[in-house]
Amino acid sequence: MEYIYEHKDKVRDYECDLQGIVNNANYQHYTEHARHEFLLSKGISFAELHDQGIDCVVSGIEMRFKVPLKSRDEYAVRINIKKEGIRYIFLQDIYRLPDNKLCLKAKVEAVCLINGRLGDSNILAEAFGMNISGK
Amino acid sequence: MEYIYEHKDKVRDYECDLQGIVNNANYQHYTEHARHEFLLSKGISFAELHDQGIDCVVSGIEMRFKVPLKSRDEYAVRINIKKEGIRYIFLQDIYRLPDNKLCLKAKVEAVCLINGRLGDSNILAEAFGMNISGK
Amino acid sequence: MEYIYEHKDKVRDYECDLQGIVNNANYQHYTEHARHEFLLSKGISFAELHDQGIDCVVSGIEMRFKVPLKSRDEYAVRINIKKEGIRYIFLQDIYRLPDNKLCLKAKVEAVCLINGRLGDSNILAEAFGMNISGK
Amino acid sequence: MEYIYEHKDKVRDYECDLQGIVNNANYQHYTEHARHEFLLSKGISFAELHDQGIDCVVSGIEMRFKVPLKSRDEYAVRINIKKEGIRYIFLQDIYRLPDNKLCLKAKVEAVCLINGRLGDSNILAEAFGMNISGK
Numbered sequence: 040m041e042y043i044y045e046h047k048d049k050v051r052d053y054e055c056d057l058q059g060i061v062n063n064a065n066y067q068h069y070t071e072h073a074r075h076e077f078l079l080s081k082g083i084s085f086a087e088l089h090d091q092g093i094d095c096v097v098s099g100i101e102m103r104f105k106v107p108l109k110s111r112d113e114y115a116v117r118i119n120i121k122k123e124g125i126r127y128i129f130l131q132d133i134y135r136l137p138d139n140k141l142c143l144k145a146k147v148e149a150v151c152l153i154n155g156r157l158g159d160s161n162i163l164a165e166a167f168g169m170n171i172s173g174k
Numbered sequence: 175m176e177y178i179y180e181h182k183d184k185v186r187d188y189e190c191d192l193q194g195i196v197n198n199a200n201y202q203h204y205t206e207h208a209r210h211e212f213l214l215s216k217g218i219s220f221a222e223l224h225d226q227g228i229d230c231v232v233s234g235i236e237m238r239f240k241v242p243l244k245s246r247d248e249y250a251v252r253i254n255i256k257k258e259g260i261r262y263i264f265l266q267d268i269y270r271l272p273d274n275k276l277c278l279k280a281k282v283e284a285v286c287l288i289n290g291r292l293g294d295s296n297i298l299a300e301a302f303g304m305n306i307s308g309k
Numbered sequence: 310m311e312y313i314y315e316h317k318d319k320v321r322d323y324e325c326d327l328q329g330i331v332n333n334a335n336y337q338h339y340t341e342h343a344r345h346e347f348l349l350s351k352g353i354s355f356a357e358l359h360d361q362g363i364d365c366v367v368s369g370i371e372m373r374f375k376v377p378l379k380s381r382d383e384y385a386v387r388i389n390i391k392k393e394g395i396r397y398i399f400l401q402d403i404y405r406l407p408d409n410k411l412c413l414k415a416k417v418e419a420v421c422l423i424n425g426r427l428g429d430s431n432i433l434a435e436a437f438g439m440n441i442s443g444k
Numbered sequence: 445m446e447y448i449y450e451h452k453d454k455v456r457d458y459e460c461d462l463q464g465i466v467n468n469a470n471y472q473h474y475t476e477h478a479r480h481e482f483l484l485s486k487g488i489s490f491a492e493l494h495d496q497g498i499d500c501v502v503s504g505i506e507m508r509f510k511v512p513l514k515s516r517d518e519y520a521v522r523i524n525i526k527k528e529g530i531r532y533i534f535l536q537d538i539y540r541l542p543d544n545k546l547c548l549k550a551k552v553e554a555v556c557l558i559n560g561r562l563g564d565s566n567i568l569a570e571a572f573g574m575n576i577s578g579k
Contacts, residue, residue: 051477052490053334055327057380058224059491062323063232064202071199072456079516085457086464086515089193097198101236110327110491111484186342187355188469190462192515194356197458207321214381220322221329221380245356245462246349328494333502334476337469359463367468371506 040132042117044080046073047136050112060107066143067100070131073116074147081166092154093162098126099148106140108133114142122169125159126150175267177252179215181208182271185247195242201278202235205266208251209282216301227289228297233261234283241275243268249277257304260294261285310402312387314350316343317406320382330377336413337370340401343386344417351436362424363432368396369418376410378403384412392439395429396420445537447522449485451478452541455517465512471548472505475536478521479552486571497559498567503531504553511545513538519547527574530564531555 048069056062075085078095088095108114113136121128126148133143151160183204191197210220213230223230243249248271256263261283268278286295318339326332345355348365358365378384383406391398396418403413421430453474461467480490483500493500513519518541526533531553538548556565 051473052480053326053332053473053476055491056323057221057325057327057329058229058231059327062206063235064199064206064323067199067202068456068458071197071458075457084516086192086460094193096193096242097239099236099238100198101234103234104232107231111489186338187345188338188341188461188467190356191458192460192462192464194462199458203321203323206323210322219381221325246354327491328499328501332476333505334469334472337472341467341469356462364463366463366512367509369506369508370468371504373504374502377501 040119040130042119042132044073044077044118046076046116046118048072048114048116050108050110050114052110055110060109061112063102063104066102066104066133066145069114069116069133070129070143070145070147071097073118073131074129077118077120078166083162083166088160088162093160094152094155095127095149095163096152097147098150101146103144104142105144106135106142108135108142113137120167122164122167125157127163127167175254175265177254177267179208179212179253181211181251181253183207183249183251185243185245185249187245190245195244196247198237198239201237201239201268201280204249204251204268205264205278205280205282206232208253208266209264212253212255213301218297218301223297228295229287229290230262230284230298231287232282233285236281238279239277240279241270241277243270243277248272255302257299257302260292262298262302310389310400312389312402314343314347314388316346316386316388318342318384318386320378320380320384322380325380330379331382333372333374336372336374336403336415339384339386339403340399340413340415340417341367343388343401344399347388348436353432353436358432363430364422364425365397365419365433366422367417368420371416373414374412375414376405376412378405378412383407390437392434392437395427397433397437445524445535447524447537449478449482449523451481451521451523453477453519453521455513455515455519457515460515465514466517468507468509471507471509471538471550474519474521474538475534475548475550475552476502478523478536479534482523482525483571488567488571493565493567498565499557499560500532500554500568501557502552503555506551508549509547510549511540511547513540513547518542525572527569527572530562532568532572 119130129147254265264282389400399417534552
């Protein structure tokens with residue numbers, strides 16, 4: 040798969056649990072942070088959107104855990120995006136560096152809440168070079 | 175759906191993010207903690223298993239986020255379990271209390287690593303009253 | 310020492326790190342959650358205060374780590390409070406249950422920001438039965 | 445103050461709480477991660493030490509919270525170290541970038557547990573160019 044964005048980072052020891060591997064919930068943090076960095080690279084601030092009454096919320100996540108990351112590992116979160124109706128689908132894979140071993144495959148479905156109601160935001164669609172129907 | 179186990183708890187403020195709602199990754203924490211409590215109720219300690227060379231690891235998660243939990247909300251994580259081959263499938267739903275509004279539907283797939291290799295542990299199957307093939 | 314409030318809880322496995330003990334930062338979470346529960350018991354909601362433009366912020370913390378908590382441990386966070394000028398000093402000790410072994414001694418200094426500026430809030434002083442100078 | 449090590453990083457949105465600022469406990473994470481990076485730069489792995497029966501544990505922390513970090517802020521954790529008897533004292537200050545506003549002053553006291561007993565590890569003292577008495 041080709042990706043349109045990549046965020047590189049490194050495991051922090053406190054993210055590892057008593058099994059000595061990164062606790063699963065942290066992969067969700069990794070994907071969220073990479074997604075927000077991707078949005079920022081498109082000029083979209085998650086926090087500013089919130090202040091404007093627009094909340095991007097995750098409505099669903101599917102994750103497949105492959106090779107676990109450990110203390111000191113570096114990794115890359117690679118991202119693709121597509122639009123299905125009013126939903127944005129982020130395909131996010133995490134690879135260990137430098138051997139590019141696949142650690143996580145995630146599919147994250149997000150929707151926009153505009154003043155608390157489900158809606159569609161031109162800001163996002165335009166930032167991703169999509170029209171409102173995702174083309 | 176009927177459930178075989180329930181763990182009740184309360185949102186902690188630090189679990190809420192700048193949108194004022196529980197950050198999604200924390201639902202994964204909630205489901206993990208409830209699962210471990212469920213295992214403990216069956217006499218199985220996640221930490222002791224690890225010391226014996228048996229690691230229960232989550233191989234996949236699917237979550238649907240419904241109503242978000244907020245500061246001060248109390249909630250119940252309700253659990254069912256089934257076995258498919260060597261995989262344990264935990265169906266875990268989170269309800270807000272006292273109105274029983276559905277907040278999260280999660281399907282968590284776990285496998286056993288015995289000394290690092292994929293295997294099947296009688297300890298778990300027996301604890302859940304299943305034979306090795308999950309019946 | 311006598312305490313005026315107690316919050317009981319239980320270690321969650323994801324709070325333990327690769328040393329098999331509760332990661333230190335989580336003790337800060339424990340003290341924060343217990344403090345907010347204490348405030349709630351006095352009719353004060355941390356989140357509602359924030360919506361009214363009043364933010365209680367921690368300006369300083371001192372912690373002494375004694376016996377570490379481990380997986381499955383239950384604990385009690387016990388609290389005292391005093392006022393020094395415009396600062397609220399929370400003395401918070403964490404004990405392992407049921408053996409009452411001291412795990413943490415914390416001194417947490419908090420101040421009120423009213424619309425972003427350092428101030429004093431009657432709401433808090435009154436809730437704790439103090440006058441504005443802490444008597 | 446002059447520092448002997450610096451770790452730069454960036455706030456992740458999930459580290460901010462409902463007040464819109466980085467939750468205090470995360471500063472403890474920041475200081476821990478920077479400390480472990482510092483140790484790694486000296487050839488010392490926190491996780492490998494643990495496997496050898498040597499656990500560096502934090503026995504005390506003092507933190508003064510100054511300017512809060514917010515979503516998207518970049519920061520530097522700057523470190524100094526001194527030895528007092530068998531204790532290692534890490535002086536760790538966090539500055540917002542690029543304006544170098546002081547956000548946190550932390551004093552972290554660590555000791556070595558060797559197979560669970562308080563001791564002194566040559567590994568650490570030598571890595572920091574100190575003799576056993578910290579000179």
